[in-house]
Amino acid sequence: MEQPFTKPPYVIGIAGGTGSGKTTFSRELVATLMTNKIVYISHDSYYRDLSDRPFSERVKVNFDHPDSLETELLIKHIEILRSGQAVDIPIYDFVEHTRSKETEHIEPQPVILIEGILIFAVKELRDLMDMKIFVDTDADIRFMRRLLRDIDERGRSVKSVCDQYLNVVRPMHEAFVEPSKVYADIIVPRGGHNHAALDMVSTKIRSHMGLN
DSSP states (O other), X not given: OOOSSSSOXXXXXXXXXXXXXXXXXXXHHHHHXXXXXXXXXXXXXXXXXXXXXXXXXXXXXXXXXXXXXOHXXXXXXXXXXXXXXXXXXXXXXXXXXXXXXXXXXXXOOSEEEXXXXXXXXXXHHHTTOSEEEEEEOOHHHHHHHHHHHHHHXXXXXXXXXXXXXXXXXXXXXXXXXXXXXXXXXXXXXXGGGOHHHHHHHHHHHHHHHTOO
């Protein structure tokens, strides 16, 4: 397949702690650009398939550790997209902790946007990015957002979310996510609705795409 654009794809990474607003920032950025020439990929889609384990063991996995994600497959997919070819990315079931048999077909585009809490923690993935953005939000706000999300979207109980946060999420944030902030080119405070940061980043991307 011939690459549908002349410049190499511009790869943007958007990281931040769980509940920081990085997904909101990513979606606001895509909406601000008003173009369909962007590939949006969530690192969460690449959680390892645990269907070979009993459910009682699946729920004990540390999903906030880099080893829980098949990042090597994400790296491969980004490299394929950069070469001008399409990929089929996994679809993950967060209730059952398994991958769906279905996949999402993604065509190459001039901009590739990757979002996830651990995308700056892996050097091989980080090195593929042209711009690295870290969305920074206070810990109490991040916890409340995660609590609501995991109850509403992932079928978790309040107790399970709180236990997981204290025993896993917070220690992993301190071990992997917060230290990775040093690699960011841009740090966005106050979460996903920072319009000044959105304008600055969108201007840079539009310039790269020749839209200005």
